[in-house]
Amino acid sequence: MRPNRRQFVIGSAAALGCAAVQSHLAAAPFVPARDPQVVAFAPGGTIIATGCSGMTDSAFPPRPHPDVRKCGVVAVWDVATRKRMFRWETFGDLTKLAFSPDGTLLAASRLYETADGLALHEVRVWDVTSGRAVKSLDRCHSFDFAPIESQIAVLSRSKCVVYDLKDWTKEKLVAPLGGAVSVSFTADGLSLVGVVKDESKYRLRLASVEPNAAGEAPAPRGAGVSPALQSQALDEPFYRVAVAPDGTALATGHENGNVVLWDAATLDVRGRLQTGVRGLAHPFFSPDAALLAAGCQENGDVVIWNLQQRQEAGRFTFEKGGLRTYLQRAEGANFRPEKDPTRFCFSPGGEAVLVGAYGGILRATSGGQELGRFGD
Numbered sequence: 001m002r003p004n005r006r007q008f009v010i011g012s013a014a015a016l017g018c019a020a021v022q023s024h025l026a027a028a029p030f031v032p033a034r035d036p037q038v039v040a041f042a043p044g045g046t047i048i049a050t051g052c053s054g055m056t057d058s059a060f061p062p063r064p065h066p067d068v069r070k071c072g073v074v075a076v077w078d079v080a081t082r083k084r085m086f087r088w089e090t091f092g093d094l095t096k097l098a099f100s101p102d103g104t105l106l107a108a109s110r111l112y113e114t115a116d117g118l119a120l121h122e123v124r125v126w127d128v129t130s131g132r133a134v135k136s137l138d139r140c141h142s143f144d145f146a147p148i149e150s151q152i153a154v155l156s157r158s159k160c161v162v163y164d165l166k167d168w169t170k171e172k173l174v175a176p177l178g179g180a181v182s183v184s185f186t187a188d189g190l191s192l193v194g195v196v197k198d199e200s201k202y203r204l205r206l207a208s209v210e211p212n213a214a215g216e217a218p219a220p221r222g223a224g225v226s227p228a229l230q231s232q233a234l235d236e237p238f239y240r241v242a243v244a245p246d247g248t249a250l251a252t253g254h255e256n257g258n259v260v261l262w263d264a265a266t267l268d269v270r271g272r273l274q275t276g277v278r279g280l281a282h283p284f285f286s287p288d289a290a291l292l293a294a295g296c297q298e299n300g301d302v303v304i305w306n307l308q309q310r311q312e313a314g315r316f317t318f319e320k321g322g323l324r325t326y327l328q329r330a331e332g333a334n335f336r337p338e339k340d341p342t343r344f345c346f347s348p349g350g351e352a353v354l355v356g357a358y359g360g361i362l363r364a365t366s367g368g369q370e371l372g373r374f375g376d
Helices: 005-009
Strands: 038-041 047-052 072-078 084-090 093-099 105-111 122-127 132-138 140-145 151-156 160-164 171-173 182-185 191-198 201-208 227-230 249-253 258-263 269-274 281-285 291-296 302-306 311-316 344-346 352-355 361-364 370-373
Touching (some): 038 344, 072 105, 084 122, 093 140, 151 182, 258 281
Antiparallel strands (some): 047 072, 291 302, 352 361, 361 370
16 A cells, blocks of 8 residues: 555654654753754844754654654754754754744755655745644755745755745746756845756756746746756766855855855856865855855865955864765765755854754854854
8 A cells, every 4th residue: 555645744743743842941851962964043043943864763654763862853942042942853864954034934854765765855844933833845855945035945856846935825836947956046036046967967057936027927837937047067966056145156065175156147157166175065155245155064164265355264173073864875876965964054144153063063253262052
């Protein structure tokens, strides 16, 4: 009998433990601090979220591992008190965690495949004012919140769909980005830029999400949008694109510490930066777009550059910053998107950097002073 995917994806709070479990006033089991694979800062700067990937219970449909030290966990923390506000259990490799622009929603994407190759990826959205799970999108592997409008773009194996967050019923199919590796809204929210696999190579592709013409409603469900631009193709896979908040630049991270800068308007290469660390680089911009940082997925080290001069402005190192993944792909597999989760970000004011090391650590952008740690 074919398993009920909805039973697996949504479930009940009692069975899966994926509803809001408890506030920070309630007692929680002692769990040794683990390094998060994903981190996020709420727009207001008062709360953060961390996500630790984890194991399943080895049953089908899969559920979070019963041992709290082995299951995946997404948690929301109060920055000032370092207290945990909410906690949800999950499994698989968490690849992205992000708050909506108004700070009321938190979304996470995770990758998981069964031993026989059945993909059970998921994008899940919670209301952080109540701790309630509000939407689960099964078989979806990537997402991004629009910077202005109340929208979210979600990727599945064959589709890229933009949902209206107010009622989840209005949607637009962005055909050129269907099946992309990942997707990000441009700074103005009018287009999406995705990392796409083109035959055996990888490139950036830009597609508009604007209405069809002035004053017209968005394209009906099932209608496509023609791509405006494509970048040059690269031989080796890369998994994410960072968008500068001022809309002028894009950045992608690559193996051997390489960061490629792209012109956001033309998708032409503008230059390259080198972290000096061998691992896969994960770039991210400061909120004012004056700084570009890149975290090393191999050891958690972070390099910060002044973007205009392209000069190094800071460097943080971590003794405990290695990345652990759980998805068992074939040995030597070339394409491994779980290797590039969003475990680095600037605070909303740009004065601090949050890194998924030491259970989740906050450091001052200037000087690197430790400002706080988050973890049980």
